[in-house]
Amino acid sequence: MANAEAVVSSEEMDFDAQMLLEKARTATTSIGAATVIVALLEKNGSLHGASVGDCGLRILRxxxxxxxxxxxxHYFDCPYQFSSDPGGQSAADAVVFKTDLEQGDMVVLGSDGLFDNLYDQDIESVLSTIGGPDQDSAQRGANALAVLASKHSRDTTYESPYTKEAIQKGFDVPWYKRILGHKLTGGKLDDITVIVAHVVKEKHPSFSDKAIIDPAAPNLQDIGVGISPFSDSPPKDGVEEPFLEKFSQG
Incomplete structure (x- = not known):
């Protein structure tokens, strides 16, 4: 992600998230793999993004x-892996998306530790309580989501999105336990990274040489980041913290 940030800071990317991933991959010499998501905000309010693996993004309106x-x-619990190794996934394998933002929207990005332990309605419920839009509320939202996801990840009785998908894929407790009323439950212990951003309009944004913002267009600002590395060992899918380009300072 440091390479991705360096590319955005030093080059004109033309809001091509897939190109950003490929340039970051080319600049990476470290051995390993990770799931990844990037998002770029265009001055007209369009959000461009690319994702490899099971990091995710939600927009609330x-x-x-x-x-x-x-x-x-590839199969259950085995996400695509973005890697510098020729045998791994590259930017060509990314899911590319584009969507328009509106003033008042909220953007949530997270690692799989968030989405494996929280349903979308949980995210809606948590963020309905934070107020805003301002940086403090974004930070409260990110922290609250990370804390709740961590709590669920440790709850062996919680019917999580992770165990729900596992059952759908054919994984369950033995038949003799099902006869006795037992079922597969529990969250997924994992690292948890959350970014929450408000979409606002600024009459007088802070301009820079690299980012000239249309004063009438939505801007992503007041970003809060919640990180909860609660797993006892490094995650097997090596999730990195997502990167969200911030065009203007709040």
Missing amino acids: RGRIVFATQPQQ
Whole structure:
């Protein structure tokens, strides 16, 4: 992600999220793989993004999720992996998306530790209580989502999105336990990274040489980040913290 940030800071990307991923991948020499998501805000209010694996993005409008990315998996619990290794997934394998933002929208990005432990209605419920839009409320929202996801990840009785999908894919407790009324439950212990951003309009944004903002267009600002590395060991899918380009300072 440091390479992605460096590319955005030093080059004109023309809001091509897939190109951003490929340039970051080319600049990476470290061995390993990770799921990844990037999002770029165009000055007309369009959000461009690309994702490899099971990191995710949600857009809330008037308290309801109106846009959601879909995870990529080879099979259950084995997401696509963005890697510098020729045998891994590249930017060509990314899911590319574009959607228009409106003033008042909220953008949520997270690692799979968030979405494996919270349903979309949970995200809506948590963010309905934070107020805003301002940086403090975005930070409260990110922290609250990370804390709740962590709580659910440790709850062996919680019927999580992760175990629900596992059952749908054919994983369950043995038949003799099902006869006794037992069922597969529990969250997924994992690292949890959350970014929450408000979409606002600024009459007088802070301009820079790299980002000239249309004063009438929506801007992503007041970003809050919640990180909860609660797993006892590094995650097997090596999730990195998502990166969200911020065109103007609040």
